[in-house]
Amino acid sequence: MSVQQGLWAVNNPTGTSGILGIDKLGDAIRFFDAETLVEQKVIPHKNHHELAISPDHKHAYASEFGKFFAGNFIESGMHISVLDLARQEIIHRIPTAPFKGPHAMRFDLDGNLWVIFEETGELGLVDTQKMELVQTYEIGAENGRPPFIEITPDGRKIYVSCKLGSIIVFDTQSRKVLTQIAVPKGTEGIAISPNGDRLVAAENSRQDLLVIDTATDQIVETIALKGAVLSNPKTSRLIRLRYSPDGKYLVSTNYASGVMHIHDAENLADHVLIPIAKGPQGIAFSADGKHTLISNHDCGLFTRVDLASGKAVDCVTAGKGIEAVTYY
Structure with a gap:
């Protein structure tokens, strides 16, 4: 496995030790058996949203986003919780104030953790040895509600989706914004391909998938999703995306439509629609590559x-409303 593939695998984890889920509606962090899906432990803790698993699979990082309701932040989150996966316990909380609304996180080649602050718009860097936020960068997203980030497998670029604006491209070496990819109605879910040549983003107007060439940062293909429904663009359209560990599939979940899609990774327009249940969000892949959860x-x-x-x-009952989920 190359260094680049190794970084992609770090940021797209799987495993057989267990399943970790963030129960946003139930104000809890939940552990499940990887095979039976039986719940093992519940940690009451509110306002967390997203997850990252450390390269050695010893720790998980859970971002404390806060609470957003009716178009406003009604509670501000300003911590990232660190969990010991073997003990299934929170062992540390990394403060992020005055930067608010930490959401998606991705590791770099040094094993440090990049995080996007959706409420205040900065891109931050957490030193995972010191367990502290050591740097933040203004990237022009203060009014964009940026929810998700992806880092290229070579660690050189970070892509930032914005619900209310363009995709921002950040250079990790110069620590500056390289460019913006215009998407007038904004994007939410994004995913980088295992070899890093393509970024796929879900736009918020028609819910099309946009395929971006990472060499040029240009949109090269637009793919209409089967079964996409027209809904209020002022509410969350939330399509999430994730490639399978073997790179064979791209899975997309469509929150507004209550369906998911499995795409041929080599031809994303070739996809099947699968009705599942109301409000699908998190995507995880079993270690054997056979299933998505x-x-x-x-x-x-x-x-x-x-x-x-x-x-x-x-399907099994799992908490009250889990947003992010991963095998580890």
């Missing part, structure tokens, strides 16, 4: 889907 945020379920056949094989 979807968290249905609005109805408290996990749905397990066979990737080869494109069929849902079972």
Whole structure:
């Protein structure tokens, strides 16, 4: 495995030790058995949203986003919780104040953690040895509600999606914004391909997938999703995206439509639509590459889907409303 592939695998983890989920509606962090999906432990803790698993799979980082309701932040989150995965306990909380709303996180080649602050708009860097936020960068996203980031497998670029603006491209060597990729209605979910040549982003108007060439930072293809529904653009359209560990599939979940898609990674327009349950969000992949696990945020379920056949094989009750989920 190359260094680049290793970094991609770090930021797209799987494993057999367990499943970790952030129960946003249930104000909890939940652990599950990786095979049976039986819940093992619950840590009551509110306002967390996203997850990152350390390269050695000893720790997880959970971002304390806060609470957003009716177009406003009604509670501001200003911490990242650090969990010991073996003990299934929170062992440290990294303060981020005055920077608010930490959301998506990605590791770099040095093992440090980049984080985007959705409420205040900065891109931050956490030193994972010191367990502290050591640097933040103004990237022009203070009014853009930036929810997600992706880092290229060579660690040189970070892509930032903005619900209310363009995709921002940040250079990790110069620590400056390189360019912006214009998307008038904004984007939410983004995913980088395993070899780093393509970024896929979901735009918020028609819910199309935008394929971006990372060499030129230009949109080279637009793909309409089967079953996408027209909905209020002022509310969350939230399409999440993730490539499978073997790079064979791209999975997309469509929160507004209650469906998911499995795409051929080599031809994203070739995709199957799978109705699952209300409010699908988180995407995880089993270590054997056979299944994807979807968290249905609005109805408290996990749905397990066979990737080869494109069929849902079972579902189980899982918390009240899990947003982010991962195997580790």
